[in-house]
Amino acid sequence: xxxxxxxxxxxxxxxxxxxxxxxxxxxxxxxxxxxxxxxxxxxxxxxxxxxxxxxxxxxxxxxxxxxxxxxxxxxxxxxxxxxxxxxxxxxxxxxxxxxxxxxxxxxxxxxxxxxxxxxxxxxxxxxxxxxxxxxxxxxxxxxxxxxxxxxxxxxxxxxxxxxxxxxxxxxxxxxxxxxxxxxxxxxxxxxxxxxxxxxxxxxxxxxxxxxxxxxxxxxxxxxxxxxxxxxxxxxxxxxxxxxxxxxxxxxxxxxxxxxxxxxxxxxxxxxxxxxxxxxxxxxxxxxxxxxxxxxxxxxxxxxxxxxxxxxxxxxxxxxxxxxxxxxxxxxxxxxxxxxxxxxxxxxxxxxxxxxxxxxxxxxxxxxxxxxxxxxxxxxxxxxxxxxxxxxxxxxxxx
Ligand SMILES: *Cc1c(COP(=O)(O)O)cnc(C)c1O
Numbered sequence: 001x002x003x004x005x006x007x008x009x010x011x012x013x014x015x016x017x018x019x020x021x022x023x024x025x026x027x028x029x030x031x032x033x034x035x036x037x038x039x040x041x042x043x044x045x046x047x048x049x050x051x052x053x054x055x056x057x058x059x060x061x062x063x064x065x066x067x068x069x070x071x072x073x074x075x076x077x078x079x080x081x082x083x084x085x086x087x088x089x090x091x092x093x094x095x096x097x098x099x100x101x102x103x104x105x106x107x108x109x110x111x112x113x114x115x116x117x118x119x120x121x122x123x124x125x126x127x128x129x130x131x132x133x134x135x136x137x138x139x140x141x142x143x144x145x146x147x148x149x150x151x152x153x154x155x156x157x158x159x160x161x162x163x164x165x166x167x168x169x170x171x172x173x174x175x176x177x178x179x180x181x182x183x184x185x186x187x188x189x190x191x192x193x194x195x196x197x198x199x200x201x202x203x204x205x206x207x208x209x210x211x212x213x214x215x216x217x218x219x220x221x222x223x224x225x226x227x228x229x230x231x232x233x234x235x236x237x238x239x240x241x242x243x244x245x246x247x248x249x250x251x252x253x254x255x256x257x258x259x260x261x262x263x264x265x266x267x268x269x270x271x272x273x274x275x276x277x278x279x280x281x282x283x284x285x286x287x288x289x290x291x292x293x294x295x296x297x298x299x300x301x302x303x304x305x306x307x308x309x310x311x312x313x314x315x316x317x318x319x320x321x322x323x324x325x326x327x328x329x330x331x332x333x334x335x336x337x338x339x340x341x342x343x344x345x346x347x348x349x350x351x352x353x354x355x356x357x358x359x360x361x362x363x364x365x366x367x368x369x370x371x372x373x374x375x376x377x378x379x380x381x382x383x384x385x386x387x388x389x390x391x392x393x394x395x396x397x398x
Pocket of ligand 1: 016077078079080081108110155157158159184185186187207208209210216218
């Protein structure tokens with residue numbers, strides 16, 4: 001019955017994976033694909049100048065969103081590249097002086113894999129644990145710090161469970177001990193206020209496509225004070241003050257600037273709306289289903305995130321029964337990796353409960369109608385999957 005109510009494309013509930021580009025961002029970018037097509041690095045004529053000027057406006061828009069200076073923003077292809085450059089850049093430049101890096105077990109794979117690589121190259125890396133809420137322990141961080149520590153890299157918001165780390169407290173520790181602090185803020189930009197000076201963050205990775213901007217464009221913030229030296233990864237023409245060679249994709253930079261402007265202006269109202277829808281969805285589910293486990297802290301969490309495990313209902317079967325909802329899960333067969341989510345395992349879930357988990361990511365373009373529909377459908381299908389399971393179990397027992 002419910003399916004007939006809804007024709008057309010599935011309801012998109014996977015806004016942590018990527019987001020639709022806001023139409024206002026598309027419009028800001030369009031002229032720079034065709035009419036204003038110059039190379040922003042062409043210093044000898046009008047075509048270059050007009051694009052360079054627009055790119056600098058965008059850089060200022062990005063900077064303002066995180067309370068940085070425009071000179072502290074370096075455009076690159078996304079958060080993966082920014083994370084690589086932040087960690088490798090510091091490790092390579094300072095390796096002879098300081099060798100130790102601190103990160104945490106629930107980081108995005110692009111941070112963890114970069115740290116594994118740094119270990120192979122001779123760095124020592126400490127991986128902080130997270131508790132059952134997904135939070136790091138500041139005492140454990142304090143204990144891990146030593147004279148040799150050059151960098152702490154802790155993500156602001158976790159991409160599966162939406163948990164927000166205490167960045168201000170981490171920043172205070174880093175500052176006191178004279179250690180650089182990097183944060184992967186891909187899931188934080190536009191979701192919670194970010195002030196790099198207040199938080200004492202020295203390096204921050206952000207990306208467009210998680211916040212209604214274009215794919216393939218992000219930035220690394222690098223503080224001027226204290227000055228941080230990074231060894232670049234790319235050799236080439238020396239663009240972005242030699243930190244990132246390669247022609248800037250000007251239309252994407254301009255789109256990201258608009259993305260940030262909108263994020264800054266709309267975040268308070270958007271956060272409130274998303275949190276209300278998210279909390280309503282959770283209330284509907286817990287009101288009509290038992291055996292629900294919310295993964296990660298509800299208190300320290302971005303408004304649009306819900307990550308829940310349903311006892312006796314594996315995510316694979318639930319999602320197969322719900323082609324009209326686009327969600328993701330912590331189970332093995334639905335994601336690129338072979339194992340169930342290392343993040344859910346890190347917060348203490350059994351692999352069974354990890355495989356029963358759904359990640360629901362609400363975003364700017366979701367409507368209350370869609371969320372009501374999703375709640376109904378989830379309750380129906382989870383109930384069916386569970387009773388199917390019971391029948392099989394009973395038959396086996398007879
Ligand atoms: C998506 C994401 C990334 C990767 O960003 P890209 O711009 O796609 O390279 C890194 N970290 C987190 C937390 C993310 O959510």
